[in-house]
Amino acid sequence: MTVQKFFRNRNLALIAIALLLSGLYFSTATLIDYHLVSSVKAIPAAIVWMVTNFMPTSRAIAALPEIVTKFTQTVTLSIAATLAAAFLALIVALTGSETTGINRFTKLFARIFASFCRNIPLIAWAMILLLAFKQSDLTGLLALFLGSFGYLTRAFMALIDTKATNIYETLSTTGANYLQIVCQGILPSISSSLLSWILYMIENNIRDATLVGILTGTGIGFSFDLYYKSFRFDLAGMTTLVIIVGVVCVELLSNQVRRLMR
Template sequence: MNEKQMRKNRWQTTFFFIVIIIITYLSAAITNFHFIDSVKTIPKAFEWILSNLIVSMESLEKLPQILDKLGETVFMSIAATTLAAVVSLFLAIMGSKTTKVNNFFSAIARLIASFSRNIPVVAWSLILLISFGQNSLTGFLALFVGTVGFLTRAFIESVDEANQSSVEALTATGATYFHMISKAVLPQSLPQMLSWILFMIETNIRSATLVGILTGTGIGYMFDLYYKTMNYNLVALITLTIIITVILIELASNKIRRVIL
């Protein structure tokens, strides 16, 4: 890279840096956000947390109920993710350049993935809440729809990365379309797909807590209930159980990823 090009890159970097600063300043001014005042409140916030969010012996009496609701949330997340993975696999096969049947079905599959992925899970919860009301089905569908979009996109990329020589070799021998997918594409893509599924299970367990607040189900409902009644001891216990659960699932997921990848 010559000196002229390096100078151009420096100017571009400086320009974008200035633009980001201006946008940040304007955003803060419009929203009346004061960074220094926000920093000053941090010590008071930690002081409030340490003095209020304490797990008491009385709150531990509610632990069985909390674990029951937490289990409901975890299983709902797993069910939504696994069912979404099945649907996403079919959409990915139709949408991938390697395995697409025709351009029409490929465009439809990519459109479905883009539409469901670009609407946040919280927004899906609010949309479905109007139709299905506050129940477990609403939370399940919100997680399912959001997961389909993400996994379809991830699966398409996994299928596209499959070794083309295997596909071409099977095609040259007269193998059918389904043989080509089952013998060449899926064996190469499956480890990466399983890794994405595990990642989405972790993500959905976190999201399910927020979805539960909106749909009145699972551990999110209990959190919202005790928070509104200012029972901070139980809020602390619920938060602690969620954190421990997420960490344990993440550790198990990482170990499985190391085995399959």
């Protein structure tokens, strides 16, 4: 194949993909009666409305301690759910990994169970658990736990298979038993990567916990929903500001910890 023919075929493929995506967009937009131009024109008015109504007032400033307390509860819930999920995910990942898996059955079971938990959306977990446990902190914690467990199990399995295969084979030849290989060889070698994944999951869960709280009636998500539905938009605006500042601070702290672990 000549160079000219190669680039011509690539350009034709890009054009075909662009046409396919454009056709998909216009067909779905027509189906739901969505108009892009009207949406763009509505943006300035929407910004003016948000600035006018969501601007924190003296009443919102007075409620700041309560809002911060609710956000602290959300952060605590997210950390607890993530750490519990990480502990169980590490055990399941070790038994389900191609490198450290005990047998074929444990590998298959671990992967199926983790995939099941991961592929159910977090909101779906919250709604399912809401029917059983009603609106409570436990419902929010379990929803975050199950979503985090599936995600972390898959990540830990990939991490073990990528970084620990040579370590497992080397220590096996020296006569080390399974626990010695895992505890003294594999876990120390992947500890920094494990911590990085856990910190990432904590950041992600703090964001998700806000939305889950609207359904489960807990944390700062429920406070925002309550303020918004009662037309106290200044308090809702202060709640949003606390969420933004809090999430940014958590992310900066998480990045600093990652740098120290390198």
